[in-house]
Amino acid sequence: MADSNPPKPPDSPESDFTNQNPFDEFSEFFIFEDDDEEPDHSMMSSEQVPNQQVSQSIEVSGFGGSTSNPFEGGSSSSRDISGSGERDVKDRFAFKTKSEVEILEDGYKWRKYGKKMVKNSPNPRNYYKCSVEGCPVKKRVERDKDDPSFVITTYEGVHTHPSVS
């Protein structure tokens, strides 16, 4: 109750983006399944400098439109490396987006199934899953620690069905 939208008018993410500069407000930071992680040995010592890495220029046009999806067609089922003891083929795709709302419509229906607090950020992490039966796709949404205006959306899995009608 009293959800109270953020201190900001309902800025429909699916109608303003076309008018904004993808380089200024729509920073796409692709975070593939990297092995190395932040070697954070000591914690809470002195805040580390924010890693403001906003770069990369991927073709992202009809995002939040309705049917266009940058996911399908790019990196997907690459399970041809089953012979070698390679890492799992779990498709993990992180997306950093500048938005005040976490519910970015990407053309799919998601059902929230959990909320957790991350220690690294004073913000909670939301867990979503595709409502479509048979779709093992999961989505994780979390706010940035240094930039609460940024939202990190992590997609896991591949949709096995076209976008919603």
Place this chain on the structure above:
DNA sequence: CGTCTTTGACCTGCGC
């Protein structure tokens, strides 16, 4: 009426 949201509890893996 059906769908989705919300919160807590619960499970597992790991570290020490």
Place this chain on the structure above:
DNA sequence: GCGCAGGTCAAAGACG
């Protein structure tokens, strides 16, 4: 063995 962290499920309620 316990605690912590992260992740998941389930019941109830809200809501259209």
